[in-house]
Amino acid sequence: GAVVSQHPSRVICKSGTSVKIECRSLDFQATTMFWYRQFPKQSLMLMATSNEGSKATYEQGVEKDKFLINHASLTLSTLTVTSAHPEDSSFYICSAPLGNTIYFGEGSWLTVV
Amino acid sequence: TQLLEQSPQFLSIQEGENLTVYCNSSSVFSSLQWYRQEPGEGPVLLVTVVTGGEVKKLKRLTFQFGDARKDSSLHITAAQPGDTGLYLCAAYQKVTFGTGTKLQVIP
Numbered sequence: 001g002a003v004v005s006q007h008p009s010r011v012i013c014k015s016g017t018s019v020k021i022e023c024r025s026l027d028f029q030a031t032t033m034f035w036y037r038q039f040p041k042q043s044l045m046l047m048a049t050s051n052e053g054s055k056a057t058y059e060q061g062v063e064k065d066k067f068l069i070n071h072a073s074l075t076l077s078t079l080t081v082t083s084a085h086p087e088d089s090s091f092y093i094c095s096a097p098l099g100n101t102i103y104f105g106e107g108s109w110l111t112v113v
Numbered sequence: 114t115q116l117l118e119q120s121p122q123f124l125s126i127q128e129g130e131n132l133t134v135y136c137n138s139s140s141v142f143s144s145l146q147w148y149r150q151e152p153g154e155g156p157v158l159l160v161t162v163v164t165g166g167e168v169k170k171l172k173r174l175t176f177q178f179g180d181a182r183k184d185s186s187l188h189i190t191a192a193q194p195g196d197t198g199l200y201l202c203a204a205y206q207k208v209t210f211g212t213g214t215k216l217q218v219i220p
Binding site for chain 1 (some may be wrong): 145146157201
C-alpha cells in the first residue's frame with residue numbers, strides 16, 4: 001500500500017511558540033491531503049483539507065490563522081500551530097488519498113508546556 | 114459533512130467471542146473504508162468496500178457494504194486479544210470518520 005509519513009512523531013514546545021508538522025506522501029503524489037486532530041479515546045476530527053497550489057479548506061470551528069496549512073508540493077503538506085497553548089496539545093494525523101482509499105501518517109504528538 | 118454513526122461505541126468481550134460493529138449513515142457513499150487504530154499510532158487500513166452488497170473477508174474479519182451503500186458492518190469471529198483497538202469506518206468523499214468503536218478483548 002501507499003505510504004504517508006509524518007514528522008516529527010513527538011514534539012514539545014513552549015506556550016506562545018509555533019510548531020510545524022510535516023506530512024509527506026512517500027511513493028505517490030497527492031494534490032489533496034487531510035489534517036485531523038484526535039483527542040484521547042475519541043475518533044478523528046477533520047480539521048482541514050490541504051490543496052496543492054491553493055488555499056486549504058477549513059472545517060467549521062477550526063481557526064485558519066491558528067492552524068496554518070501549506071501544501072508546498074505534490075508530496076508535502078505542513079501544519080503549523082501558531083502561538084501554541086496547552087489546549088492545543090493533541091495527536092495530529094494527516095492522510096492522503098490514492099484512488100478511493102485514504103492512507104494515514106503515523107501521527108504527531110504535540111505537547112505544549 | 115456527512116455523519117457516520119458507529120455502534121457500539123465501546124465493547125469489552127472475552128477471548129473467543131464473536132462481535133459485530135456497525136457503521137451507518139443517511140448518505141450514499143461511493144466507497145467506505147475500515148481502519149484499526151492502536152493508541153499513539155495512525156489508523157491502519159483494513160479494507161475498502163466499493164460495491165453495494167459486497168462482502169470482504171480478512172482472516173477472522175468479515176466486512177459488508179450495505180446494498181444501498183449507506184451502511185457497513187464489521188464482524189469478528191473468535192476475537193483475540195490482538196484485535197483490541199479502536200475501529201473506525203470512514204467515507205472518502207469528505208473523509209468523514211465514524212464515531213469509532215473501542216474494542217477490548219479480555220484474555
